[in-house]
Amino acid sequence: MRKCHAVFTGLLLAGLLAPLSSQAQSTNSDIRALASSPQWLTTKVYIEGAPQIDVKDKYPGVVGISMWDPERNRYEFFYADTGLSKYDNGGGGYFLVTGDKTTHILVPDKGPARTVVRRLEVLNNQEFTYSREVPRDMVETNEKVRIYVVHAPYNGPIKTSTSH
Template sequence: MRRFNIAFISLIFAGSLVSSLSYATSAEPEADIRALASSPQWLTTKVYIEGEPEKDVKANYPGVVGISMWDPQRNRYEFFYTDTGRSKHPDGGGGYFLVTGDKQTHILVPDLGPNRTIVRRLEKLDNTEFTYSREVRRDMVATNPSVRIYVVHAPYTGPIKTKMSN
């Protein structure tokens, strides 16, 4: 009986240490995919290469620049050109998306076009910013080495109004 009491007291003491330690660390706020619905449109505001956040290279990556719309209810997305508002859907700029359970990976599955799946790392997602990163060829030239680009979006409030095709 005495061994049981000692073991029981040890377990209670260990449990109190572990629970107090868990209160001491603060968790990072998790991205909420519903934040994509907080704005009807999102605009690419900056593209930069890993390690060079001060240098905007949007001009070198026109394929990732545009206005986007996200429908978390249907898990649908569509991209649009910033100058005309024309849809990029026929060229693979629309389809289904999902965010993995750990909320760290954002996956696109286009309806059309040459790409079947695009995997992106979700860097930040809240009501004011949506940022992802992914590995691509530098300047999107097939013979260049791979780099990680960060693509930053903010809610779009400009004059172009877009509507999802599907």
């Protein structure tokens, strides 16, 4: 019941945000692009207004390798240095993209019961970029900033496989 409530809350929030984010949307995304690569690697994280400055080291929680299964609407995140799963810490579960293709919602299976709503910026075969508001440097008492998290298809030596 709790998971269902979280999904409905996320959908409601996404519906409210969709008109705002669709105006900012610069590219038409296609969810099938997530299946174009078995793995995606975070290549850059930057703060709104400063795309030339990579701040991955300040936001390690959003950095890693990800796997997406659009057929089952499942995702799982992995550490980029070891390939170990982040599943037990909220790094795996269900996802959906809103009908207007501007909002990406994550509903983790485990970890703190919450829904993560992200704005899709770019989604194609070469790039997957989302943005979301978080506390600066992920310190809860800091002001919120919008970060952009850029991913590219990963072809490196670490091979991952989904746990669920």
